Amino acid sequence: MQYALKPHIDSDPICxxxxxxxxxxxxxxxxxxxxxxxxxxxxxVSDDPNFGHGISVRLRLTSREFGLGDGQLxxxxxxxxxxxxxxxxxxxxxxLVDMAWIFSQARxxxxxxxxxxxxxxxxxxxxxxxxxxDTTVLIEEQVIAAMAAHRQFLSTSGLxxxxxxxxxxxxxxxxxxxxxxxxxxxxxxxxxxxxxxxNERFAARGVEPDWLGSSGPIGARLNxxxxxxxxxxxxLRVYRHDGERIxxxxxxxxxxxxxxxxxxxxxxxxxxxxxxxxxxxxxxDGEIDHDKRxxxxxxxxxxxxxxxxxxxxxxxxxxxxxxVPEGSWIDxxxxxxxxxxxxxxxxxxxxxxxxxxxxxxxxxYAGDLFQDIPDEYIAHDxxxxxxxxxxxxxxxxxxxQRDMSALLRSKGQLRQALEHCQKxxxxxSLNDDANIETMRVFHAQGRVDxxxxxxxxxxxxxxxxDATVExxxxxxxxxxxxxx
Numbered sequence: 499m500q501y502a503l504k505p506h507i508d509s510d511p512i513c514x515x516x517x518x519x520x521x522x523x524x525x526x527x528x529x530x531x532x533x534x535x536x537x538x539x540x541x542x543v544s545d546d547p548n549f550g551h552g553i554s555v556r557l558r559l560t561s562r563e564f565g566l567g568d569g570q571l572x573x574x575x576x577x578x579x580x581x582x583x584x585x586x587x588x589x590x591x592x593x594l595v596d597m598a599w600i601f602s603q604a605r606x607x608x609x610x611x612x613x614x615x616x617x618x619x620x621x622x623x624x625x626x627x628x629x630x631x632d633t634t635v636l637i638e639e640q641v642i643a644a645m646a647a648h649r650q651f652l653s654t655s656g657l658x659x660x661x662x663x664x665x666x667x668x669x670x671x672x673x674x675x676x677x678x679x680x681x682x683x684x685x686x687x688x689x690x691x692x693x694x695x696x697n698e699r700f701a702a703r704g705v706e707p708d709w710l711g712s713s714g715p716i717g718a719r720l721n722x723x724x725x726x727x728x729x730x731x732x733x734l735r736v737y738r739h740d741g742e743r744i745x746x747x748x749x750x751x752x753x754x755x756x757x758x759x760x761x762x763x764x765x766x767x768x769x770x771x772x773x774x775x776x777x778x779x780x781x782x783d784g785e786i787d788h789d790k791r792x793x794x795x796x797x798x799x800x801x802x803x804x805x806x807x808x809x810x811x812x813x814x815x816x817x818x819x820x821x822v823p824e825g826s827w828i829d830x831x832x833x834x835x836x837x838x839x840x841x842x843x844x845x846x847x848x849x850x851x852x853x854x855x856x857x858x859x860x861x862x863y864a865g866d867l868f869q870d871i872p873d874e875y876i877a878h879d880x881x882x883x884x885x886x887x888x889x890x891x892x893x894x895x896x897x898x899q900r901d902m903s904a905l906l907r908s909k910g911q912l913r914q915a916l917e918h919c920q921k922x923x924x925x926x927s928l929n930d931d932a933n934i935e936t937m938r939v940f941h942a943q944g945r946v947d948x949x950x951x952x953x954x955x956x957x958x959x960x961x962x963x964d965a966t967v968e969x970x971x972x973x974x975x976x977x978x979x980x981x982x
Contacts, residue, residue, distance in 0.1 A: 508650050508659035512537070513621045514614075515650035515657065517630045527630065528552050530652055531594075537626050538590030549596045549630075561599035592626040593617075601635065601858045605727060607643040608827045614647025618665075628652065634843070634851045637835035724807075725825040731833065731891065732864030734761055734871065736805075744804060751800035755780050758875045759801050761868050763811070763820035764828075765883055770812075770819030779875060830891075833862045837894045844901050853905050856898050863895045896925045900935050907939055915939045928959055933972050941979045949979050 512534055519526050527550060531537070539556040542549060543564045600606040600613075617627045631644060651658045664679055727737040734757050736744040746753040762779060763771060777790040780797065784790075798818060802808045812821045836859035843852035867888040868876070876884045899922035906915035916939045922932035933956050940948040953976040957967050967973045 508657045510659075511535070512626055512628070512650060512652065512657055514617055514627050514648050515629070515652045516644050516648040516660075517628055517652045518633050518636075519630060520632060520634055525552065529654060531628075533652075533654070533656070536590075537592040540592045540594055542594045542596070543599075544596030545598065546596060550594060553594070555594075561596075561602075564595075566599045590624055590626060592628065593620070595627065595629050597629050597631045598854075600640070601854055604829070604858075604861050605827045605832070606858065607639040607832065608725075608727070608825075610640060610643035610647050611825070614643075632851075634848065635839065635855050637832070637839050637855075639831060639835060724823045725827070726823055728764070728822075728826060728828040729864065730761070730764070730828065730830050730867055731862060732866070732869050734868055736760070738806070744806075746804060748800060748804055751804065752797065754872050754875075755797050756801050756804055758871050759797055760805075760820065761871055762875075762883060763818065764822070765887075766819070768819060770814065770817040773816045773818065776818065779881075782874075829862045830867075833859055833891070833894070836862070837898055840898060840901065844905070849905050849908065853902065856902050856905075859898055860902070863891075863898075867891045892925055896922050896929055896932060899925070900931050903935050903939060907935075907942055912939055912943050916943075928956075928963075930970065930972050934975050937972075937975055937979055946980055949976065 517527070517530060519530075531540075531553060540550075540553060541557045541559065542553070542555050543559050543561060543566070544550065545560050547558075597610070597613075600609050603609045613629070617625075617629075620627055629644070629648060631640075636644075645660065645662050647663075649660055649663045651660055661680060661684055725739050729735040729737075738744065746757050748756075758780065759776065762776070773791065773794060774786050777786050777794045781790050781793065798811055802811050805811070810821050812819050836855050840852050840855040840859060843849075843855060868884055871884070876888075899918045903915040903918040903922070906912070906918065916936070919932065919936040919939055922929065923936065926932060933952070936952055937949045940946075940952060953972070956972060960967050
């Protein structure tokens with residue numbers, strides 16, 4: 499069954515709107531702008547000189563000139579800083595921002611959220627901000643972040659109010675207050691709904707601002723301002739919202755066990771883990787006894803201390819779960835989504851877009867999943883909780899390096915292509931696809947001798963594991979490339 503939803507046309511002037519389009523279509527962008535009333539002097543922020551082609555522009559800035567890049571938003575001087583760059587007769591400035599800059603950031607979704615908060619200051623000063631997203635390369639979490647960052651959406655059919663946008667003040671309120679705010683934007687009468695009496699607020703699944711730093715009820719979520727940046731690829735790293743890296747080596751603790759406990763609870767999500775299972779993971783010798791339980795309680799206490807709050811690990815009966823703050827970012831989600839999107843673009847022959855997405859994914863892969871978790875906890879007899887996922891991530895990383903090489907080879911950028919081959923071989927030196935691509939790059943460089951030398955090295959490596967190369971795709975390609 500299909501439902502026809504009534505669109506929420508915005509009768510207010512444009513202020514903070516998102517525009518989803520294919521960046522290559524400059525006429526489409528101009529068509530959108532032509533629908534608007536006088537927006538004043540247009541300032542384009544883009545690293546692409548063709549972005550906004552055909553639009554009358556008073557000033558062009560690169561993303562770095564504007565204050566975007568290096569994981570920071572240095573935008574405090576706008577609008578005064580932009581206005582001072584030229585003499586304007588307009589009372590308004592319209593910022594037309596190419597959001598491709600987010601792909602130079604490892605945490606693109608978080609940067610979109612930060613962008614949404616930052617531009618509210620401009621809007622208060624009468625600046626119009628139109629953020630343009632390329633639908634070809636966006637991944638799911640970035641679309642969701644954009645939905646929360648912008649008050650309006652612009653399309654050829656009109657300007658639409660974003661019913662899911664809520665100001666920062668509301669986001670810091672309790673969940674029932676957030677719910678009323680959203681419902682009232684759908685139906686004005688819903689603003690009068692009262693879900694909880696004041697003395698019933700403890701039952702709401704939300705956080706009052708004054709709960710921060712106190713124990714609070716078991717179900718409370720940590721405040722958005724305390725969000726984490728969790729990097730699981732390579733060494734396990736967790737950063738607080740202010741960029742400070744969490745130190746696992748607290749006095750009185752066991753850093754390896756603390757890191758392992760965090761990683762394991764992270765993989766289990768909301769369902770949590772029974773205390774006996776945690777004790778078995780960290781102390782696998784012998785039966786579960788009182789001493790193991792006591793050591794587990796100490797390790798959990800140290801993890802809470804490391805993370806900065808007792809609410810970071812919640813207990814319900816004999817089950818424990820990690821309470822990740824709302825708005826936190828994890829590299830695994832971004833990496834998976836970017837790899838899937840890159841593969842899709844590569845298969846469709848959209849090579850430039852695929853390369854852009856792959857480069858974003860490459861920046862996230864710092865090594866094997868949970869690389870610094872000791873093997874004794876990874877290769878566990880009772881549960882294979884890490885290795886299958888680690889293998890999948892490694893295979894995806896290898897595939898993206900091989901695909902990047904093939905893309906660059908097709909463009910004649912052979913030196914860069916070979917660099918990606920070397921990265922692929924560093925992940926798995928015996929992978930057939932990586933060795934095939936390496937020989938193709940050598941051949942494209944006209945280095946038949948390098949093709950032969952690489953194959954000899956490959957053959958010796960295979961012989962060391964008692965494997966034969968005859969009949970393989972690598973061997974067939976070697977014969978084809980070296981045949982005189």
